[in-house]
Amino acid sequence: MRRYFKRAIAVLVIALMCSTLIGGGVLAENESENDINNEVNVEEIGGNEDVPEISPEEKPGTVSGKTEGEELETNVEEARSALAGAISPQSDACPVQLSLKSSSTYHNVRQEVSDFSLSTTVNGNKQYTDNDRVFTYNFNLIKNGKGLTTSLPYKLMSGSTVVSEHTLELENGNGSVSFPARYQFKTESMPTGVNYQITHKADDNYTWNKDSVTGTTDLSGSNESFNATYKYSPVKYSLDTNIIVEMKGRAFKAGDSFTYSIAPEKEGDPKFNMFPLPSGDSDTIAYYENGARIKPSSGTIATLSLVEDIQRYSSIYCSGCNTYYKTSKEYNYYCENKGCFGSYTVVPSNINVAPEICFLYPGTYNYIVFQTAMESSDYDSIQQDQAQYKVTVKVDANGSNLTPSLTSVKKSTDGGATWSVSDKSKLTFTNYFGVKKGDIDKDGEITMNDVILCLNHVSKKKILTGEALAAADVDGNGVSMNDVIKLLNFVSKKNSDL
Ligand SMILES: [Zn+2]
Numbered sequence: 001m002r003r004y005f006k007r008a009i010a011v012l013v014i015a016l017m018c019s020t021l022i023g024g025g026v027l028a029e030n031e032s033e034n035d036i037n038n039e040v041n042v043e044e045i046g047g048n049e050d051v052p053e054i055s056p057e058e059k060p061g062t063v064s065g066k067t068e069g070e071e072l073e074t075n076v077e078e079a080r081s082a083l084a085g086a087i088s089p090q091s092d093a094c095p096v097q098l099s100l101k102s103s104s105t106y107h108n109v110r111q112e113v114s115d116f117s118l119s120t121t122v123n124g125n126k127q128y129t130d131n132d133r134v135f136t137y138n139f140n141l142i143k144n145g146k147g148l149t150t151s152l153p154y155k156l157m158s159g160s161t162v163v164s165e166h167t168l169e170l171e172n173g174n175g176s177v178s179f180p181a182r183y184q185f186k187t188e189s190m191p192t193g194v195n196y197q198i199t200h201k202a203d204d205n206y207t208w209n210k211d212s213v214t215g216t217t218d219l220s221g222s223n224e225s226f227n228a229t230y231k232y233s234p235v236k237y238s239l240d241t242n243i244i245v246e247m248k249g250r251a252f253k254a255g256d257s258f259t260y261s262i263a264p265e266k267e268g269d270p271k272f273n274m275f276p277l278p279s280g281d282s283d284t285i286a287y288y289e290n291g292a293r294i295k296p297s298s299g300t301i302a303t304l305s306l307v308e309d310i311q312r313y314s315s316i317y318c319s320g321c322n323t324y325y326k327t328s329k330e331y332n333y334y335c336e337n338k339g340c341f342g343s344y345t346v347v348p349s350n351i352n353v354a355p356e357i358c359f360l361y362p363g364t365y366n367y368i369v370f371q372t373a374m375e376s377s378d379y380d381s382i383q384q385d386q387a388q389y390k391v392t393v394k395v396d397a398n399g400s401n402l403t404p405s406l407t408s409v410k411k412s413t414d415g416g417a418t419w420s421v422s423d424k425s426k427l428t429f430t431n432y433f434g435v436k437k438g439d440i441d442k443d444g445e446i447t448m449n450d451v452i453l454c455l456n457h458v459s460k461k462k463i464l465t466g467e468a469l470a471a472a473d474v475d476g477n478g479v480s481m482n483d484v485i486k487l488l489n490f491v492s493k494k495n496s497d498l
Helices: 002-015 076-086 328-338 448-458 466-472 481-491
Strands: 113-123 134-143 150-158 161-170 174-180 184-191 194-200 206-208 212-216 222-230 235-237 242-248 257-264 285-288 291-294 301-305 310-318 323-325 344-352 357-359 363-375 388-398 401-412 420-422 426-433
Touching (some): 134 184, 150 174, 161 174, 235 388, 257 426, 310 328, 323 328, 323 344, 357 401, 363 426, 448 466, 448 481
Parallel strands (some): 113 222
Antiparallel strands (some): 134 174, 150 161, 150 184, 194 212, 206 222, 235 357, 257 363, 310 344, 363 388, 388 401, 401 420
């Protein structure tokens, strides 16, 4: 295509040979501001403008260039003949001002583009550095005094490896991108001659070396970077509460097992017990990542503690950062990010063996706790507690120190639709063996559905039998309108007991 283009210029040059004014190459501007969609205006002849450059990566027959959203689609042959026709010298009026009207436009004439990269280096202040932290950048790209409106393809790079490919949409020069600190933003399609200003979005957990970077793109490409220095020391915290498991209708027995999910409500928030200690299946209590399990075998109440528990324990000591870790996995995770390159030894130390959450930033964090599974030989006869608890931890900052505290516990019995304040010291789950009074449909909760089932029985619309009939007999003297009223008062929260 470049060849055709040169030929077109040659025709133009020959046609204008009558003039002595012709200096260098002559042709239309193909800069972004020119509207060359349907019209080719050659207004300047004899100027010093260079022939518009065609990107060397240009593949024949493709239209990869976009100029402010306008397609530079054209047919060079048509353009050439239009030029040739139009440049018949008007006898003695040489050089002429050419005004070419054509329905054709230029093909593969694209503006110059260059490489542009952007990254942020996180300085962890000798603490663990969070390279997964997502930073957001606001772009402002101006060309010839006008904000660019275009799609800018870009890649996220890890070193020289392409991690993923995306498109930055710019509207009147503005657009934004977000990506984790461990990656670099790179585009090979940045138009040249663009005045850019890139501002990082506020992230108060870091001290930034600057708010924005500015410059003008040219063919040599641009590399821009920020430095963000970590403000806080990571802190580990055990939820200051207990899970209480209750069994009604019978005592716990061998084979009973209750498992709980304890996970951050918001994806990306720190995990509960990210580095669990090894736990054999025979343990009464086991802690997992985002979960815990208890296997009570006697009594009717069991406690699954989540609170801090300092014990003498064979921990992993890193000489590089002078820190004790519970597991080698934890040592690897933090020491790699610290870059301390210390060697480790296994030494007994007094450390917290309870599940921990590692907080890196101040803020408010919610953990949702619910019973995921109950195993037993008479599983079918047990109505599991369907309650959910929301445990809220507030992490306060004081200088570079973070202090977490459990600020509230809320309970939901309707699948998380509504929450009511609950005792902070315990998250109680009550499981029923056999008949749970009022829970006619055996879904573990007493709801409006149970009221309706009871009413239908009393009104003889649908007769209850067996366990359902026993559950409907709330007052213990046969199922009557009195049971319906008791259930209704309980469901409508008029009475807190059946
Ligand atoms: Zn270390």
